[in-house]
Structure formats: C-alpha cells, structure tokens
Amino acid sequence: MSDRTQPFVSGVGMHPFGRHPDASLKDLARVAIVGALGDAGIGVKDVDAVYSANAMAGILQGQEQIRGQSVLRDVGIDRVPVVNVENACAGGSTALREATLAVRAGAAETVLVCGFEKMFVGDRDLTLSALESAADIEIVGGLGLQFTAIYAMRLRKQLDQGLLELDDLIEVTVKSHRNASLNPYAQFRKAMSAEEVRDGRPIAEPLTLPMCSSICDGAAAAIVSREPTRTDRPAIRVRAAALASGFARDGDEPSIATACATRAYEEAGVGPADIDVAEVHDAMAPGELLYYEQLGFCEPGGASELLHSGATAIGGRIAVNPSGGLCSRGHATGATGLAQISELTWQLRGEAGERQSGRPRLALAQNSGGWVEGESAACNVIVLEREAAWN
C-alpha cells in the first residue's frame, strides 16, 4: 500500500523512567498523556480513540480488564473507543500499530496511545513472578528461569563460538550508559567506565548488573493522527508498523525480528542502509549487538565491527539507542515501545538536546516481548520519517 495512507506521530510525552515510590500507576500515565497532548497542541476533547498498553498490572496492582479506562478517568477522556492491548514488553509498540490501523481503516482521526508500568511494588518476588508471565507459565512457572538466565545461556554459546567477545558487551554497555547520562527521562543517568561495567555485580555469568535492564516505573504516550496537528514544526510520518509473533520451529526460518523488519522495510519502501537512527530492544546488552545483525544494520558476524567503528554512537552513521536503550534509559515494560517512539520523534525533529544525532530523516524502533519456545512472542518494527527537509 502507499505510505500516503499512513498517519503521523503528532505528539509524544514521557514520565521519567526509574523508581518512583510516590507515583501511582495512574500518576505515571497521566504525566505522559498530558505531555503528549500538550506536545501535539491538542486537548482531551480532540482525542477520538485510545489504545492503552500495560503488561503486569493484573498481577502487580490487581487491576486487569479496564486498565486504560481507569487511567483515563483522571485525565478526563471519556466516551471514545478505548482498547486495552497487551503484548508483554512489546505492548506499547503494539498499541501504536493498532492506532495506525484504526486511522487507516477510517475509524479514528486523532488517537491517544499510552503505555504505563509500575514494577516497584515493594515485593520483589511478586515482580519477578509477574515477569515470568511473559512466557508460558505452564512451562516456566516456578523455574526461576528469568530472562537474564535465558540471555546468559544464549550468550555463553556466542562467546564460546567466538562470535562475540566480552569486550563487545562492555563497550556497548558503556555506550548505552553514556547516552542515558544525557537523557533526562532515563533511569540510570551516570556514565560508566569499562572497568565499572566489567566489575559490576554478576547477575547471570557473563552478564553484570549494568548490562541488564532493571525493574522500572514509567510511562510514555503518543498522539497518532491522520493529519499533523501542528504546522510549526516538521511532520513525522509512520512509514511502517509491522508486528510478528511466534516461535521458530524450523532452523532455516529467519528470526522473528528479521522477519518483522523485512516486512517493515517493504511496507516503508526503504532498506536498513537508509535508517539514520534506531532504538532497539536491548533488554540485556547483548540484545543490541544481536539486533544490529537481525535488523540488517550489518552482515551476520559484523556486530562487533559495527560497534567499534563508532557508527552506532550518537553522531554516527546509524545511531542506535541514543536514549540509552532498555539497559540504561530503562525498561518500564508496557511503556518501553512508546519511549522508543518518543526518543525517535525528538531525534527526527532535532529536539533531542545533547543526545541529538545529526540530522536524521528515517528512524526505526524495534520492540520485542515475551518468550515462546525460544523466540519472541511478539516483535514490532516501526519506521518513522521526517517529511520536511533539514535547513
């Protein structure tokens, strides 16, 4: 289909990611939503549909079923279609995709998309148990097989095969923390040296604490609209929003991230070499390096070289995770996909402050979630374009 049917991201907003004991789930969401409305220059009465994402409030807050509505009541948005979406850590980007479909189907003009998560609930065991529900609990329940352990087992194999070096993990972690140190919305705002990363608390060998995303509170929101809501700044268009789910059964099949990116590139009519800035799903530091390859930013086996060339640093040919990514900006599960969209929107507008990476035209967000039989249960790849030329 022609991308001219695709809507715009007309506003974004975030509640800073981190530990916020005094903010309720609703407080987090409200700040992000009000921020996105203000950024779009619209009011609550302009919103004609809402897509809401959250991953764990059923278990963590006892609130299922109407999570979006319970948040919207405080904001003052009512009597419009509200759809509550869930897709583990990819819920935020899934909600954004559904919003684009609603606009393209003619069912809405101006859609609020929000994602929110409060994982610090004063009971770490409960939070870890909720995290387990991103996989099939009939399989993993009670095993203690957290994502850190799954990543570590896979990583061990790559290290043993010489595909990655420990230094690569350290370097990419130093990069993400450096970027996050420039991000007022980030959970971890302190740059770290290679020594500090290497000597961090071991989590699941060879992963140390700074290499892992952490428990996190936060929220993010976006306004998706048929036409830009403001004319005084560059319009940002959604060029593609692809979603794939599933479990690779056949070793020859591409990874879900690759399959999903292929669809997104096709939908956008671009290739990986056209992307100027990207936010990828580094729930653990090796994830960023893995996705360099799976998204086509480099050839298979080329991740280490791409990293060390500096191309993925802020200002490089393709800046990756200028926000700090999941490891450092933080990973408030249901909100993460929309935090990626917020960062990329700011980058494309030239509003990312100290984190601004050149003058980007095309941006890519990759957000994965859950785990079924060794593959992501969901993966979204979204491509955004700045329509106006840089002057």
Next chain:
Amino acid sequence: MSDRTQPFVSGVGMHPFGRHPDASLKDLARVAIVGALGDAGIGVKDVDAVYSANAMAGILQGQEQIRGQSVLRDVGIDRVPVVNVENACAGGSTALREATLAVRAGAAETVLVCGFEKMFVGDRDLTLSALESAADIEIVGGLGLQFTAIYAMRLRKQLDQGLLELDDLIEVTVKSHRNASLNPYAQFRKAMSAEEVRDGRPIAEPLTLPMCSSICDGAAAAIVSREPTRTDRPAIRVRAAALASGFARDGDEPSIATACATRAYEEAGVGPADIDVAEVHDAMAPGELLYYEQLGFCEPGGASELLHSGATAIGGRIAVNPSGGLCSRGHATGATGLAQISELTWQLRGEAGERQSGRPRLALAQNSGGWVEGESAACNVIVLEREAAWN
C-alpha cells in the same frame, strides 16, 4: 464509509460454556479455535493475524502478557501478528472489532479472533477478587461491591418508580432459560418455571440466582476475512462494529449503550426496527429489559410491553438472546462477545436448530464490560448481515 469495505464472519466456533474442571484455559480455547477454522473451511496456515481476548487470566491463572500466544502454540499458529486485547466482559467483541479494522486497513486478509476464560479455579474468593478488577480497584477494591449488588441497587429504584415489575424479571428469566435449554453450548440447559425463578436462592434482593450470570468456563472464536472463505452457504458481513467507553458525567448524555448503538446503526445504515435477531448483555436479567430501551428496540418505558408481547421470543419480530444470553447460555467473560457472534452467525445462516428464529437478515450483538463511575467501561455494538436472500 461504504459498508463494502467491511469484512465477513466466515467461521465461528465455541467450547460449551459451563463448569469444566478437566479443561485448562488452553483446552477451552483450542476447541473453539479449531471449530472456527473448520467451520470456515480453512487451515492454520491461512490465518494471517490473530486478535485474542481474555479478562482475568493474570489474576486467575497467573498468565498475563502473552495469553494469545500461549494458546496458539498448541494450535500451531505462529509467525503472524498476535494482539492481546482486554476490555473486561467486552473483550471478545473488542477483539472482533479490531480484526475488522485490521482487514479494512489492509493489514490482514484472514483473521482469527478468539476469546477464552476459565473462572472456576477452585478458589471462589480469588474469582470474586478478579471480577472486582472490572472496575477501578482503587475505588471498589475490598468493598465487596460486586456487579450483582450494583445491578440490584439500580433495579430497586426502577421497581420503586414503577418502571419495572418483579414479574417482568421473572418472565425474561424464564425466556432465557427456555432458550438455553435448546442450546448445546449453554451453561444452564434446564427450562425453569416462573415459580422456580421467583423462589430461587436470593443473591441481591430482588435478584434470585437464576436471574444472574454465574461463574463460567468457556471459549468462542470467529474467522474475520476480507472475502468469504466458502461459497456453499450464505455470506455473513460485518455491517458495523462500534466501540464506546466511558463514564457519563452529564445526566443529559445518552447511555454508553445508546451512544454506541447510534454509531453502529449509522455505520450500517439501518435502524433498530430493521434488526431481526439480537444478543444483548444480560449479565443480570434486568439487563435485557434495559437494553430493549437503550438499543431502541422499544420506546423508553416500553420494555415490559415488548417482552410480554412475545416479540423478543424465538420466532418473534425481534428475537433477543435466542442463545439464552449471559444468564443462561453463560458468561465466560472474555469469550462472551464471540459467543454472541457465534449464535448470530448460526441464526443468520439458518443453522440454529431448535433455537432458529425465522429467517433473519440483520442481527445485532451488544456486549458491555467493566464499570467506571456508574457507566460501562466499554460497550461494543456489532451489526451482521446475511447477504443472500432466503429461499
């Protein structure tokens, strides 16, 4: 928009509603999904997107985040977009609406929609606590203010004002149980006399047990496709799928059900007098009478007369809840909206057996969910049409 852009319901399937201690949540879902695929005459490889609904598995089974994926793995559907949708008791119909939007947006051709719920978990307090999460738990949490109590309070007022009589409640309950007695998918398959309904166990005065939907296990599924998948029987088109959410703050505003039905009638280009058969959300018996008025099947104040005229019985001018409705067919929350769609599809095809109500052309499903500030948190009104003439 022209309804020619609307997709078809090309297959439906259900797992019988009721108490199924030997069936897991996945077992329930699998039966409904396999049934819908078989009814549509397609295989798992024909499905290019999935929308999945469930209301309470986070609390009841500890499975959040990837509920659809965890079910689909068993069925053998993978590597397609899967979106997990939640909207309390209206989740099933919300999933159906999102499927129609995906087809209309050009993002899918053949979509599986499924809803499943397992509420019998051997711990009634846990189930009641999960049910509370259909309202804002910051407001109702721990109050024990179950939906039965809310209904009863509202009903008391209507009885005191002379708008309804106890006999109306008894009559509509007798009707729903009679209909369910003809439905092999129903939870309560025994016809009841007026005396049995009146003398039933008191739940929340004046509601007796037969007037209330109960805890229930069940699943339902539908195939939504751009073109009919079979040519050997009448095609059933979605003429409208409207969703509204919200909380009436202004006494002059119409109810959410009325607002939603108004949109649906407009989208379908029909009026309430055109509807031949309907499934409405009688979580408690008075709900059916309330919705006669709110959906425009009669004038305000005319529900009792409409009921007693026999017009809403099977074979009447507008048969309502031929399946038995939520009270008698059963209310497996996340599945209910799709159980309505299944029943209406069978009715429109002339496949409802002993429950068949004449030769209907237009059917309406109304499915509400949740509770915020005295209004439904979500309401879907879906209009289906049989395209072929009856011969």
